[in-house]
Amino acid sequence: MKLLAFDTSTELCSCALYLDGQISHRSLLTPQRHTQFILGLMEELLATAELNLSQLDGLAVGQGPGSFTGLRIACGIAQGLALANNLPVAMVSTLAMLAQKAYEIHQVTQVLSAIDARIGEVYWGSYHLNSRNIMEKQDVEIVCSPEQVTLPTTGHWYGVGSGWDRYGTLLIQRLGPLLNGHQLGQYPDSTALLSLALDQFANQHWVTAEQVLPVYLRNKVV
Amino acid sequence: MLDCGAFLCAITQSTRTYARDLLTHPTENIMRVLGIETSCDETGVAIYDSQEGLLAHRLYTQIAIHAQYGGVVPELASRDHIRKLIPLIQQVLKESHIVKADGIAYTAGPGLIGALLVGATVARSLAWGWQVPAIGINHLEGHLLVALLEQPAPTFPFLALLVSGGHTQLIAAQGLGQYHILGESVDDAAGEAFDKTAKLLGLGYPGGPALAQLAQQGRPHAFEFPRPMTTRPGLDFSFSGLKTHALITWQTSAQTDQVRADIAYAFQQAVIDTLIIKCRRALQHTGFTQLVIAGGVGANQQLRQQFRQLADRLHITVYYPRPLFCTDNGAMIAYAGHLHLTAGHTEPLSFKVHPRWSLNNSA
Numbered sequence: 001m002k003l004l005a006f007d008t009s010t011e012l013c014s015c016a017l018y019l020d021g022q023i024s025h026r027s028l029l030t031p032q033r034h035t036q037f038i039l040g041l042m043e044e045l046l047a048t049a050e051l052n053l054s055q056l057d058g059l060a061v062g063q064g065p066g067s068f069t070g071l072r073i074a075c076g077i078a079q080g081l082a083l084a085n086n087l088p089v090a091m092v093s094t095l096a097m098l099a100q101k102a103y104e105i106h107q108v109t110q111v112l113s114a115i116d117a118r119i120g121e122v123y124w125g126s127y128h129l130n131s132r133n134i135m136e137k138q139d140v141e142i143v144c145s146p147e148q149v150t151l152p153t154t155g156h157w158y159g160v161g162s163g164w165d166r167y168g169t170l171l172i173q174r175l176g177p178l179l180n181g182h183q184l185g186q187y188p189d190s191t192a193l194l195s196l197a198l199d200q201f202a203n204q205h206w207v208t209a210e211q212v213l214p215v216y217l218r219n220k221v222v
Numbered sequence: 223m224l225d226c227g228a229f230l231c232a233i234t235q236s237t238r239t240y241a242r243d244l245l246t247h248p249t250e251n252i253m254r255v256l257g258i259e260t261s262c263d264e265t266g267v268a269i270y271d272s273q274e275g276l277l278a279h280r281l282y283t284q285i286a287i288h289a290q291y292g293g294v295v296p297e298l299a300s301r302d303h304i305r306k307l308i309p310l311i312q313q314v315l316k317e318s319h320i321v322k323a324d325g326i327a328y329t330a331g332p333g334l335i336g337a338l339l340v341g342a343t344v345a346r347s348l349a350w351g352w353q354v355p356a357i358g359i360n361h362l363e364g365h366l367l368v369a370l371l372e373q374p375a376p377t378f379p380f381l382a383l384l385v386s387g388g389h390t391q392l393i394a395a396q397g398l399g400q401y402h403i404l405g406e407s408v409d410d411a412a413g414e415a416f417d418k419t420a421k422l423l424g425l426g427y428p429g430g431p432a433l434a435q436l437a438q439q440g441r442p443h444a445f446e447f448p449r450p451m452t453t454r455p456g457l458d459f460s461f462s463g464l465k466t467h468a469l470i471t472w473q474t475s476a477q478t479d480q481v482r483a484d485i486a487y488a489f490q491q492a493v494i495d496t497l498i499i500k501c502r503r504a505l506q507h508t509g510f511t512q513l514v515i516a517g518g519v520g521a522n523q524q525l526r527q528q529f530r531q532l533a534d535r536l537h538i539t540v541y542y543p544r545p546l547f548c549t550d551n552g553a554m555i556a557y558a559g560h561l562h563l564t565a566g567h568t569e570p571l572s573f574k575v576h577p578r579w580s581l582n583n584s585a
Contacts, residue, residue, distance in 0.1 A: 039571035076343030084351020
């Protein structure tokens with residue numbers, strides 16, 4: 001299978017290529033300038049693999065939550081490329097990407113993902129590793145203040161994402177002994193996106209160009 | 223993770239950005255161009271064919287979404303563009319009986335940044351996927367050039383009066399990409415003044431067309447409004463004072479339906495007279511004998527009629543796009559894109575939008 005994954009939901013602009021078991025990836029911190037870099041990074045990945053877009057079997061995109069503009073850039077790219085080459089698209093949660101990355105780096109099995117949502121809120125989700133080594137959400141993803149997030153009452157959990165960078169002190173205090181560690185400075189990235197997307201494709205869970213839409217979570221914007 | 227600056231150097235050594243630097247490639251086979259417009263609250267998509275003209279055009283307006291807020295809410299506009307754009311593209315491709323275009327043009331500015339980014343991103347990515355060239359178009363250039371789609375069509379050079387909700391400009395158009403702004407509004411655009419005056423007369427949002435409709439019942443000379451900035455030299459406009467004048471006139475009046483119509487008439491006539499006075503000056507200044515009226519206010523029937531009379535008096539020719547193409551649309555972007563792509567202008571994969579993009583030096 002040949003799969004191209006990309007995410008621009010945060011300050012990090014990243015993409016990854018899965019080529020029948022081989023993974024290559026590129027990422028750059030390009031706040032507010034993703035449109036100047038992302039397609040070039042993707043082209044570089046394909047060129048290195050001597051592949052062109054029409055040879056791909058599918059796309060994978062970080063659907064959100066995250067920066068509204070960033071989500072529309074990733075979804076707009078997915079829409080355009082999917083329409084051009086009639087490609088299926090796996091839509092993947094950025095909170096799940098954070099959890100999957102935490103598992104792949106630290107082998108943790110229960111993760112609390114938090115992305116700073118500005119105006120005193122976080123995008124929040126809790127994840128548990130399933131039998132296929134894929135992070136699965138335990139509850140609906142939400143946006144609310146870090147004081148209001150519903151925390152687990154049992155088990156050992158690992159914290160990750162920019163919400164922990166910003167509200168770590170409060171969250172650590174609230175979780176107490178249930179927290180077995182957390183990592184700062186982490187962004188959703190495309191290698192974890194590939195793992196989740198491959199699982200989705202294996203389960204026929206994908207959409208077509210016109211169905212590619214961001215998941216903002218924050219829907220009250222006026 | 224690579225250093226961003228180093229990477230930029232690496233990938234952009236041979237690539238440049240539109241408006242400042244264009245790539246020029248021989249492009250002999252630009253037959254059909256897909257045009258995408260998402261600069262504000264209309265999603266417009268069209269396909270222009272160099273042999274057969276417009277093959278299809280579709281427009282989706284978001285007016286109903288924004289009406290309850292009394293103005294365009296940028297985030298809601300962006301969210302709706304990304305929902306509507308792909309279905310509209312699929313529809314125009316189907317209506318054109320083609321599966322891909324030979325090039326894609328999109329509005330790169332001026333406009334709302336989030337809204338522009340949706341069109342630019344989809345357009346640039348679709349072009350990459352199709353392996354065809356892409357070009358970002360100045361929205362105002364689209365408005366100017368769409369008159370060239372009509373028969374008879376003007377030829378360069380011509381004077382253009384661009385009157386819309388966002389702009390009021392007098393432009394000397396010398397050739398493709400060679401535009402010089404001779405004068406513009408120092409405050410409200412003409413269309414904006416129509417909408418604001420309509421709002422304070424209780425005509426809803428966007429009330430410009432309703433105000434023009436109401437003016438038909440107004441009595442000439444019931445009120446006389448000033449003709450702003452016409453007694454001093456120059457080609458700039460100012461319309462915000464007219465709105466205030468309308469408000470004061472209304473507040474100190476008997477506030478009957480007839481008075482409302484009379485104010486609408488006096489306001490509209492003041493705007494038209496002002497535009498005519500400045501246009502006549504600009505025609506004298508440039509010596510041009512062709513005048514193109516573009517932009518949403520250009521669909522106003524009274525304005526069209528009075529400009530025709532001016533043209534007869536001055537022995538010049540005035541050109542109007544069909545009313546559908548006066549407001550924002552994809553056809554004007556497809557057509558302007560066709561002209562630029564045929565001239566060999568294309569863009570690299572690295573793209574940007576320009577929320578504030580003057581028509582001066584726009585190519």
